[in-house]
Amino acid sequence: MGQLQNLTLPGGWSSGGMTSRVAGYDSYDSAALDRFLAGVERRAFRMAQIATGNREEALDIVQDAMLQLAHRYGRREEQEWGALFQRILQNRIRDWYRRSQVRSRVLAWFGAGREDDDPIAELPDERTPGPEREHANERLREALDAALHALPLRQQQAFLLRAWEGLDVAQTASAMGVSEGSVKTHYSRAVHALRGRLEGQL
Amino acid sequence: MSKGDKQTSFVERVRTALDDSTDRLDRHTQTALRAARLRALHPERAALRARWWMPASGVALASAVLVAVLLSHTNQPVAPRMLPGTDIELLTSAHSLEFYNDLDFYQWLQETESDAG
Numbered sequence: 001m002g003q004l005q006n007l008t009l010p011g012g013w014s015s016g017g018m019t020s021r022v023a024g025y026d027s028y029d030s031a032a033l034d035r036f037l038a039g040v041e042r043r044a045f046r047m048a049q050i051a052t053g054n055r056e057e058a059l060d061i062v063q064d065a066m067l068q069l070a071h072r073y074g075r076r077e078e079q080e081w082g083a084l085f086q087r088i089l090q091n092r093i094r095d096w097y098r099r100s101q102v103r104s105r106v107l108a109w110f111g112a113g114r115e116d117d118d119p120i121a122e123l124p125d126e127r128t129p130g131p132e133r134e135h136a137n138e139r140l141r142e143a144l145d146a147a148l149h150a151l152p153l154r155q156q157q158a159f160l161l162r163a164w165e166g167l168d169v170a171q172t173a174s175a176m177g178v179s180e181g182s183v184k185t186h187y188s189r190a191v192h193a194l195r196g197r198l199e200g201q202l
Numbered sequence: 203m204s205k206g207d208k209q210t211s212f213v214e215r216v217r218t219a220l221d222d223s224t225d226r227l228d229r230h231t232q233t234a235l236r237a238a239r240l241r242a243l244h245p246e247r248a249a250l251r252a253r254w255w256m257p258a259s260g261v262a263l264a265s266a267v268l269v270a271v272l273l274s275h276t277n278q279p280v281a282p283r284m285l286p287g288t289d290i291e292l293l294t295s296a297h298s299l300e301f302y303n304d305l306d307f308y309q310w311l312q313e314t315e316s317d318a319g
Contacts, residue, residue, distance in 0.1 A: 034239065041236075042232075043224055059234050066238055202215040202219060
C-alpha cells in the first residue's frame, strides 16, 4: 500500500513523495510517475484515437500502456520514461491494428463487413452550436484526423512521433522498432500524402 | 518560399492543429484518462474495490431491505421485529446475491449428484 517515507531508496530514487509497493510491483516514486503520465496522457490518447478511430479502444490502449510502464519500468530512471512509454504505446497500437485486421478478415470471410468504414463516424461529435469559426475549426480537426487515420500505420506513427512528439530519427526508430532508414522513408511518404490531402485546408 | 520551407511550414501547422485538438478534449475523456492514470499508479486500490464491491453491494441491498421492512410497519412501535430464518440467512450470508438467484440450479446439481452417488 502507499506509504509516506522519508528515506533514500536504493538506486538513488527520491522518497519525498508517495511510494507504491504492492505484490508484483516494484516500489517507485508514484508522484513523479503521476506527473509524467499526466503530461503525456492527452497526446497518447489522441495518437491512439487517430490510429483506432475509436474513443473507447484508444482509452484501453492508453490504460494498458500506463499500467505496463508503471509495472515494468517504474523503477527506471525518470529520463527513460518518455522513450519507454512511447515504445509501449506504439506497440499497443500496432497490436490493436493487427488484431483489427484479423478481425476484419474473419468478418469478411463470414460475409459481415464493417457497417461503417468511416473512422470519423466513430468519433464523438463534439460540435456544439456556436460561432462559425468554431465550426470551421472542428471541420478542420475532423479532416486532419481522417487524413492521419488514412495513412498506413507505419507512416502514421513515424509522422506523429517525429512531427508531433518531436522525437529524432533514432528515438523514433526505437519507439517503432524499425531501422532509422525506415523511419525516414515512412515520414517522407506521410508528409507527402498529408500535404496532398490537407494543403489547401491547413 | 523554398520547397523545404513549405514542408516545414505545413508540418508546423499540422502540429498546431494537433495541439489544439488535445487542448480541447472533452471533459468525459479527461476524466477517463485521469481514472486510467490512477488505476495504473494504484492497482491495489482497483483490486480492493473489485473484491469488496460484491459483498458491499450485497450488504447495501440487505440494509435497504431491512429499512424497507422496518418502515413498512409504520403503525407499529418502531422496534426491530424478528425476521424469518430464511431472511436472516440471506442478509447475513457471505454469498453474493447471484448465488441465491441461481439457487435452483445448485439445488438441482446437488440432487443430481445424490442420485448418481
